[in-house]
Amino acid sequence: MAVASTSLASQLSGPKSISSSSVCPTFSGLRRLDQLNSQSFSSTHSLFQQVHSNLRLSSSRKGCRGVVAMAGSGKFFVGGNWKCNGTTESISKLVSDLNSANLEPEVDVVVAPPFVYLSQVKNSLTDRIEISGQNSWVGKGGAFTGEISVEQLKDLGSKWVILGHSERRHIIGEDDQFIGKKAAYAVGEGLGVIACIGEKLEEREAGKTFDVCYQQLKAFADAVPSWDNIVIAYEPVWAIGTGKVATPEQAQEVHVAIRDWLKKNISAEVASKTRIIYGGSANASNSAELAKQEDIDGFLVGGASLKGPDFATIVNSVTSKKVAV
Template sequence: MAAVVSTSLNGGAAISSHLTQFSGLRKSFLKLESSNSNSTQSFFQNIDSHLRLASANKGCRSVVTMAGSGKFFVGGNWKCNGTKDSISKLVSDLNSATLESDVDVVVAPPFVYIDQVNNSLSARIEIAAQNSWTGKGGAFTGEISVEQLKDIGCKWVILGHSERRHVIGEDDQFIGKKAAYALSEGLGVIACIGELLEEREAGKTFDVCFKQMNAYAGKFGHTVSPSPPVDAVPSWDKIVIAYEPVWAIGTGKVATPEQAQEVHVALRDWLSKNVSAEVASKTRIIYGGSVNGGNCAELAKQEDIDGFLVGGASLKGPEFATIINSVTSKKVAA
């Protein structure tokens, strides 16, 4: 059994001390304190209880310090970038890279290059799509169905990315329906969540992230959800949660390791309370937002960061390999 490094968020006083340093989080706790004097203490107790549970379930992760029991996960979102030639070069770089074995690696090319990548990329790396429709194909111009993605070899799909939310205009309920359908058809989902800068500064980081999580669980808005929830994910086994603060995506600004850890541990607690302790332990929660070869190691050291969703740096084969291999930052002597 490996030595397990406990999270720095140990107990209410420690978390409260950390939160005073980071804009957008302390205010959420003040709101909780004003509405229920015991809520903050309960929140901390739930986190501590979960972390003890997660630590007890680490038998299969004997050399890696992670709060969850899942395998480290790194995804590369190529977005709307690339040509046949540049992608051929990128695939060649990835095929020749030495990658740590204890990592699930996924890349998401633009739709028009998925077949090219699938036919040339090492089977070591799985293929994801960047979007999918809410149901079977039909008269939906410009959309791609889950069935079509599976037909060309995709194993995953990225849903809820901030660019789909804030540029294309997709809302929580629409994204939740996409995720539910993709999962029902056996496609893994990289489910993105994250707050805008103004939401963080207004103290709404947790409110926004939990609302987006509710949509994946079929709990829309603040109404009581039906049982079972309509359009809820059928199982959490094939979901990876990607926390991507919108203010850090493509801006060069990166959440500090402590900022990211604070949100990740809160998301794991949300899963424990709203789904189950088992799901909270098994579900991987990865970070995205200007991750690169220079900052990945420090981020990876955080116990609740189970990997990364990488944008621009995933277009550079050697740098993406460095990010994948940052799993070594979690390893300790057995």
């Protein structure tokens, strides 16, 4: 897999030179310009002086035809979160659409039905697509009314679970440490975790996007025994179910920061192999442009995952990463 040359010249790592042929995306404004550290560049690169401390620019290096260019070394990953939607009839139709879809082979595909429909989906969905839970309990099952245990998810054939979704954080009231403990138990029991992080609108407007994401990452890092089976989903809360989508440059900027946080606080190996996917009103119309960003390793999809053809289009957006000679 071709890996494009990248660097984040923030407080997390030192600056690297930028090719004069690189294209400069619009700065997304996560940090005010008066907060940025000035860098010393040649006159050729003077345009980048104020933004370089927080924004990594992709190299113009090209790889081999047909190779997927990603900053991470993992496979493209697309998850569908069906949330609290569906009936036996509508899910049968959705499964039928997914079974007949032509999906690119270079993608791990996962869907998360409501718990009550997990068996129906597992028993009727193609093996090409794996199953995920939408939530799991912090430990072994027992006298916890309404909760779902990791053991139950595994018993029904689930390979993954979504943890830390903003709707669990901000509607149900789960805090960072509780979510971290959930993830630790799930990973320890052999279940893959789609670990969600992301900032609210007021936090972004206050320039706290990175701080919020780092705090949520740290709660996972402090708890999990291994990162081998964890996918990070960056989902800006202001873009979930609102129709608002982070621009490709905004999403890329945060994904860069997440990967460099992993490198600094966990290891370079974890930073390379951990897939960082984008969520937040990703759909069939915008996924191809978002997928072109080298640090976007896939998507966690909400409403669009309830439409089989649209979900297939998002899965197949991996072709946007094909590198031409």
